[in-house]
Amino acid sequence: MNCSLEDILAFRPDNRVRLTDGQFSIWKHYGGNRAVFFDLRGDETGNLTCIEVEVSAVKPELALAYARAAVNQLLDSLTATVPHPIVIQRLELLSPGSNTDVLAYQITMPHQLNTNLPRIGGFFPAGAFTGVEAVLREALTNPSPYYRLLLAYRGVEGTKRIHREFAAFVKKHNVDAPVLEALKLDRTEMAQHGFRGKVLEFETLRQLIDEYEDLRDAAAHYFLGSRGSRARQHLKFSSTLALTYGRVSALMLNQLRRELVNLKEFHRCYMAPRTHVGMILPMEAVRERYVVVSPDDEATALPDEFN
Numbered sequence: 001m002n003c004s005l006e007d008i009l010a011f012r013p014d015n016r017v018r019l020t021d022g023q024f025s026i027w028k029h030y031g032g033n034r035a036v037f038f039d040l041r042g043d044e045t046g047n048l049t050c051i052e053v054e055v056s057a058v059k060p061e062l063a064l065a066y067a068r069a070a071v072n073q074l075l076d077s078l079t080a081t082v083p084h085p086i087v088i089q090r091l092e093l094l095s096p097g098s099n100t101d102v103l104a105y106q107i108t109m110p111h112q113l114n115t116n117l118p119r120i121g122g123f124f125p126a127g128a129f130t131g132v133e134a135v136l137r138e139a140l141t142n143p144s145p146y147y148r149l150l151l152a153y154r155g156v157e158g159t160k161r162i163h164r165e166f167a168a169f170v171k172k173h174n175v176d177a178p179v180l181e182a183l184k185l186d187r188t189e190m191a192q193h194g195f196r197g198k199v200l201e202f203e204t205l206r207q208l209i210d211e212y213e214d215l216r217d218a219a220a221h222y223f224l225g226s227r228g229s230r231a232r233q234h235l236k237f238s239s240t241l242a243l244t245y246g247r248v249s250a251l252m253l254n255q256l257r258r259e260l261v262n263l264k265e266f267h268r269c270y271m272a273p274r275t276h277v278g279m280i281l282p283m284e285a286v287r288e289r290y291v292v293v294s295p296d297d298e299a300t301a302l303p304d305e306f307n
Contacts, residue, residue: 008090008107009105009107011089011090015048015086016047017047017048018048019040019046019047019048022042022046023039023041024039024040025038025039026038026040026074028070028073028074028077036070037053037054038051038052038053038070038071038074039051051074053067053070053071055067055070060093060104063093064106065243067091068088068106069239069240069242071088072239072242075088089107090106091105091106092104093105093106108143122282124276124279127267127275128162128166128267129162129260129263129264129267131158132155132159132162132256133260135151135154135155135158136151136155136253136256136257136260138151139152139155139249139253140253145243145245145246146219146245147219148245148249148250148253149215149216149219149245149248149249149252150216150219150220151253152248152249152252153209153216153252156205156209156252156256156259159259159260159263162263166263166266166267166271167180169271170270175270175274176270177270180263180266182204182205182206182259183205183255184204185202185203185204185205185207185208185255187200189251189254190202193247193251194247195251199211205252205255205259208251208252208255209252212248215241215245215248
């Protein structure tokens, strides 16, 4: 996702979903007198190019949110009928008076910054950071706001464990190190993510986690609770809640990365001088010594980073 915004807007998707009988309209019924019509559009070769739906709304952001939910619900219903790996790549809000003038787009934002990777020698053992690093990368590359939130919570759990391990290490070895404090939230960043009201008064990630714990529970379990009114409440993935999930997960993941960087710096300054004693420095001149070695018999191989 490292590209320009212009590339995303100009990109025309190509797929193998064929409209064998040409373009057609389809309805989805919601019971009683509630139903919505959709138009499935195709190109000259008969491949599906877009799905159109008419929305009545007073604000563009509401039109886009409810259109996404409606199209998602149509795709959900199609799942049992036609196996299809379809995701919404881009929403276009068209002018009521024209089917060609685009008033607004809603897309998954690409990472538009240039990534400068200077020459570095290598990485020391990840140790306690291995799990959080893997969770963070998995979350950053996943398009689902629901799964990203679950991974963000898992990453936070990992950093809490690292905090406890580091505190125990410092105490056991009598290391002269400052107390690891939780990083403060950035109110400006929170406002930029669309947070309003009391949430902007939060100072720590723990407060944010407690506020949106229901989101995590709803994504992790089919029903929110086993008894009472919550026993029949469940998360509808194809709803406007996706936008809330996107905002919360993005903020949590940004904070998780800062927390990881902070913990790594603490480890480098106060723990690595004790834990990295006796390690050799790999030299490129003899790099043939440092290769991935597959065991002859994996069942009896000693456990290491690769088995």
